[in-house]
Amino acid sequence: MSLPDPNVLHPWPEQPRVALLKPLVESPLIEAGEFSYYDDPDDPTAFESRNVLYHYGPEKLVIGKFCAFGTGVRFIMNGANHRMDGPSTFPFPMMGGTWGERFDLLTDLPVRGDTVIGNDVWLGYEAMVMPGVRIGNGAIVAARSVVTSDVPDYGIVGGNPAELIRRRFDDHDVDRLLAIAWWDWPLEHITAHLTEIMSGSVDELAGAAPVS
Known part of the structure; x- marks a missing residue:
């Protein structure tokens, strides 16, 4: 019996567009289970920089085993948040100078916790997952959907914002x-x-x- 190796970057050598995430990711803020993969004809190895955005921590992206991610899947992490409780949402301290002395104004932003993707989850082409979302085991997210809330186990969701279409079982x-x-x-x-x-x-x- 010849078993596939979960630590090989490209399990399908003739199709380098497919990369396993577990041997690929280096960030301590990303956990990926065995055999979960990202498919991209340009460069799947750029997953951490191109597909996981605004990831400054401490929230994690946790990905289960045997997940299939289509080209252009994006995970928007909590670092994308801006203040909304004052007149302006602009992040002035990030511009430097004297403004940079007021990073205290960027603290206490809304936090939804880790983004968690279950096992055996299929995210379709250019699906977008927003901060703190939890997607259950066996779920399917339709292409170009924007997932703003949790998805139940074995649920199929689609749209912007994504809504439950049906349960698989x-x-x-x-x-x-x-x-x-x-x-x-x-x-x-x-x-x-x-x-x-x-x-x-x-x-x-x-x-x-x-x-x-």
Whole structure:
């Protein structure tokens, strides 16, 4: 059995447009699970600088396992926020000079916490995720959607702002899928049961789960 390597940057060598995020990211503010990838025909290795914007911390971007990110996906982080409680939203202290002495005016900006992407999430072409959003396991975000609020497990959302279109499974099956958590199976077991994972029913997937 030949197993894929989650630490290889380009798992599909003839298509260097695909890059795994775990061996790519260097920022301590970004966590990426195994086999999550970004697809970009220009340069997927620029993900940290071109696709994760205004990321000054301390909030993190946490990405689960087996996520698929289409070209142009953007994560807008909390550093993009401006004050809105006064007459002007302009960040004067960033311009330097005497203004730079008043960085206290840029403190206490609204903070929504970490941005968290679950496991097995598909973000479509040019989807945008706003600060502090949590996208559940198995969710799908349609192309060019702007996600401003949390997405439930196995939800499909689309639009600007993104709204729930439907759930991929009913509540009972979603609970079962979360309990099965196939993304946490040993790699050998995943490899042996790709059919159940990719095209099987929930019953078939449950039947393939490792015996604890």
